[in-house]
Amino acid sequence: MWGGAGAAVRMSTLLAPTLREVPAEAETESHRLMLRAGLMRRLAAGIYSHLPLGQRAIAKVEAIVRQEMDRQGAQEVRLPLVQPEELWVESGRSAKYGEELWRLKDRHGRPFVLAPTHEEVVTDLARREISSWRQLPLILYHVSNKYRDEPRPRAGVMRAREFVMKDAYSLDRDRDGLLAAYARMRAAYARVFTRCGLDWRVVEADPGTIGGGDTLEFVALADVGEAEIVWCEACGYAANVERAEGARPAEVEAAEGADGGAAGPVRIHTPGVRTIEDLVAFAGIPASATSKILFLWAEYAPDGRRELVAALVRGDRQLNEIKLANALGAVRLGMADRADVLAQTGAPVGSAGPVGLRGARLLTDLEVACGGAFAIGANQEDWHLFWAKAGRDFDPGQVADLRLVGAGDPCPRCGDALRGANGVEVGHMFALGAVYSQAMGALYRDDQGRSHPIEMGCYGIGITRTLAAVIERHHDRDGIVWPFAVAPYHVAVVPVAAGEDGTREAGERLYAELRGAGVETVLDDRDLRPGAKFKDADLFGWPLRVTVGRTLRDGAVELRQRRGGLTERIQLGGAAAAIRARVAAGLGETEPPPGHGSQAPDAPGW
Numbered sequence: 001m002w003g004g005a006g007a008a009v010r011m012s013t014l015l016a017p018t019l020r021e022v023p024a025e026a027e028t029e030s031h032r033l034m035l036r037a038g039l040m041r042r043l044a045a046g047i048y049s050h051l052p053l054g055q056r057a058i059a060k061v062e063a064i065v066r067q068e069m070d071r072q073g074a075q076e077v078r079l080p081l082v083q084p085e086e087l088w089v090e091s092g093r094s095a096k097y098g099e100e101l102w103r104l105k106d107r108h109g110r111p112f113v114l115a116p117t118h119e120e121v122v123t124d125l126a127r128r129e130i131s132s133w134r135q136l137p138l139i140l141y142h143v144s145n146k147y148r149d150e151p152r153p154r155a156g157v158m159r160a161r162e163f164v165m166k167d168a169y170s171l172d173r174d175r176d177g178l179l180a181a182y183a184r185m186r187a188a189y190a191r192v193f194t195r196c197g198l199d200w201r202v203v204e205a206d207p208g209t210i211g212g213g214d215t216l217e218f219v220a221l222a223d224v225g226e227a228e229i230v231w232c233e234a235c236g237y238a239a240n241v242e243r244a245e246g247a248r249p250a251e252v253e254a255a256e257g258a259d260g261g262a263a264g265p266v267r268i269h270t271p272g273v274r275t276i277e278d279l280v281a282f283a284g285i286p287a288s289a290t291s292k293i294l295f296l297w298a299e300y301a302p303d304g305r306r307e308l309v310a311a312l313v314r315g316d317r318q319l320n321e322i323k324l325a326n327a328l329g330a331v332r333l334g335m336a337d338r339a340d341v342l343a344q345t346g347a348p349v350g351s352a353g354p355v356g357l358r359g360a361r362l363l364t365d366l367e368v369a370c371g372g373a374f375a376i377g378a379n380q381e382d383w384h385l386f387w388a389k390a391g392r393d394f395d396p397g398q399v400a401d402l403r404l405v406g407a408g409d410p411c412p413r414c415g416d417a418l419r420g421a422n423g424v425e426v427g428h429m430f431a432l433g434a435v436y437s438q439a440m441g442a443l444y445r446d447d448q449g450r451s452h453p454i455e456m457g458c459y460g461i462g463i464t465r466t467l468a469a470v471i472e473r474h475h476d477r478d479g480i481v482w483p484f485a486v487a488p489y490h491v492a493v494v495p496v497a498a499g500e501d502g503t504r505e506a507g508e509r510l511y512a513e514l515r516g517a518g519v520e521t522v523l524d525d526r527d528l529r530p531g532a533k534f535k536d537a538d539l540f541g542w543p544l545r546v547t548v549g550r551t552l553r554d555g556a557v558e559l560r561q562r563r564g565g566l567t568e569r570i571q572l573g574g575a576a577a578a579i580r581a582r583v584a585a586g587l588g589e590t591e592p593p594p595g596h597g598s599q600a601p602d603a604p605g606w
């Protein structure tokens, strides 16, 4: 990570416009600091110009990613950002992506899209260039801007419309080859995020619009993160809450205190009861002994067909819409309004229930379907059924795991209580299998001349998002606290006049020496008060600050570490060598030990 003699700069010439005020548009600390420390500026909603310091930090993350990709034998390519839309129609993703896919037309009216990712382009390349088993396996990767027309860009580069991403694609002969590539990429990702100084977890996730089978998400822990994850300390199970499985309840547990030994549901007059809270207050039963029905419109590809869906979950649970969409095979869900529900089913929303429900497709969460008896609406205003049981009193329809799992819920593997945290999704990998190669006809011939679809995997790292996650984790009230591995520069030499002669010259000499030694150095040669320079140095977050000032009369300079604030005197003679050694040690801090991140694919993620 030595930048060479050129990687040094004078502050007086650097475009790094700082802001004293916290910009109103910024909601997260990383967003605020990337603006305040002059790393980037907004051009349009979710679209940013990265200024020299931001670009250097991005390049550091990219360099780490490239090293780890190359270490695993992946080959770098550069793929087009403008792609013919017909490829996306062929793969079926044009409809699935919907409005997020940024569409444009060329002068002849031919439709194109701005790349949100490159599965289609790589599959197209594979079907043209790969014909024999001898050409496999292969892992290709590239680093480029990506485009997603987010409905609500926010948090700076965390959820931007243009962002930098590394995406990789593995091409294999069979499932075993794919799993080997998947394990190698997982090991590479573990090293990348550790080297960037992140506290991360790897969790099971939902494949979403990518499709295919297994998928893992790498999540950097951060309170502001949009990703919610749960994990089990006992057995290592870890998942995004979008994906986290509900533990299958024991029959007795679900029925606890609710069955009352009744032989069938009991119809009870419940005047004014509309919500679960009302029902709990009215009947004096826990919310877990009630269930509720939610009505949604489900939309299907490719014809846009819609149907009204009724999802039944326990009264104290939340519906996980992603699980519901997956159970249905729907591309989109939307809440149905009261009027639609009444018109279609004849049931008022606050009193709807599964017994005798018509006009909507019923799905029942397995917790409700598994045995217990629940209080539920009777499809008539002011009436509820008590001790209603799936299977006995109503046909549960499609039974599926539909509820949102959170911290404190039992682990689906071992039953221990799950822990939860928020985080930023910085990496994602998918064992796609033959989804794309079959849809687009990417086939190879084996040694017997038989034709097979290529087994594919895809692997993304949000580069700019990783950078934001690094800042979320490494900052204090004064500014950024860069880990050495991604700091735009490692050392700031800050001459402060303070009535002393020769500080400027001594600063210049030290700067030249550090520069000559290949240390990435900033010289604060601006005509500012010491306090202003120190404040800026803290905001910029240089890992080391060398103050050339008062101590010069003793032939010494002051070396201060940004992290922890430890300050010490070092002799000016030999200072460059001492600082260089500190930088080397700092760069080693986040270097994973040998063998780290090369665990078997089925080992727990941390």
Ligand SMILES: [Zn+2]
Pocket (backbone or CB within 6 Å): 232, 233, 234, 235, 236, 237, 411, 412, 413, 414, 415, 416
């Ligand atoms: Zn567990």
